[in-house]
Amino acid sequence: xxxxxxxxxxxxxxxxxVALVTGAGRGIGAAIATRLHRLGMRVALLDRDGDAVAGLxxxxxxxxxxxxxxxxxxxxxxxxxxxxxxxxxxxxxxxVLVNNAAQTIAGSVWExxxxxxxxxxxxxxxxxxVLTRLCTPEMRRRGWGRVVNLSSLAGQQGxxxxxxxxxxxxxxxxxxxxxxxxxxxxxGVTVNAVAPAAVxxxxxxxxxxxxxxxxxxxxxxxxxxxxxxxxxxxxxxxxEEGGYVTGATFDINGGxxxx
Numbered sequence: 001x002x003x004x005x006x007x008x009x010x011x012x013x014x015x016x017x018v019a020l021v022t023g024a025g026r027g028i029g030a031a032i033a034t035r036l037h038r039l040g041m042r043v044a045l046l047d048r049d050g051d052a053v054a055g056l057x058x059x060x061x062x063x064x065x066x067x068x069x070x071x072x073x074x075x076x077x078x079x080x081x082x083x084x085x086x087x088x089x090x091x092x093x094x095x096v097l098v099n100n101a102a103q104t105i106a107g108s109v110w111e112x113x114x115x116x117x118x119x120x121x122x123x124x125x126x127x128x129x130v131l132t133r134l135c136t137p138e139m140r141r142r143g144w145g146r147v148v149n150l151s152s153l154a155g156q157q158g159x160x161x162x163x164x165x166x167x168x169x170x171x172x173x174x175x176x177x178x179x180x181x182x183x184x185x186x187x188g189v190t191v192n193a194v195a196p197a198a199v200x201x202x203x204x205x206x207x208x209x210x211x212x213x214x215x216x217x218x219x220x221x222x223x224x225x226x227x228x229x230x231x232x233x234x235x236x237x238x239x240e241e242g243g244y245v246t247g248a249t250f251d252i253n254g255g256x257x258x259x
């Protein structure tokens with residue numbers, strides 16, 4: 001048995017792994033949760049819209065108990081701790097964490113109130129900090145784990161379409177990804193970020209037809225991204241083949257930002 005075989009035997013086959021996906025009620029989060037479940041993982045679906053994740057859990061696993069829905073607002077740190085504990089009690093603590101939950105509020109930077117600023121940062125950035133610290137100690141103990149954080153093109157270029165606070169938070173996600181990646185690399189835990197541009201989701205639709213049309217015109221491939229395309233990239237990063245990749249931010253933006 002090789003060293004790699006020993007690690008694989010220790011952490012178990014993909015079918016024994018547990019993934020926690022936040023913002024899993026719709027859009028990119030739902031696509032990621034669906035993809036990971038199809039790969040054989042048990043998936044905990046976390047979203048403040050309890051009806052949405054309950055419906056997806058029924059769709060994914062009507063009979064076999066491999067999908068768990070959690071109605072939680074990620075801005076509530078105590079509720080996150082309770083949710084992670086429930087996942088551990090149901091199966092075991094997550095092997096895979098996907099920090100996808102986000103809030104967008106369009107508007108001028110001059111019109112953002114401090115409470116609104118704090119609320120968006122709590123949802124989009126603080127939740128990543130809280131959940132990563134909750135989930136990765138057990139990953140580190142087991143010697144295997146995967147964390148993927150959803151950033152954004154807005155966090156790289158300072159776009160304000162979804163709000164300056166959204167962009168600032170997503171820039172913070174990129175840096176926090178690197179910090180945790182350095183802390184956890186030696187223990188077999190990878191931490192990476194994925195930075196989509198505009199993707200065809202309800203959140204993007206909510207921005208309005210004019211804003212979406214403007215966004216499409218700025219994308220070299222001439223269309224919005226698809227949630228399944230983002231989910232495919234995440235699936236690679238949380239798999240065995242992604243073990244040599246950590247601290248990276250992956251662009252998935254139709255050519256909008258090339259480097």
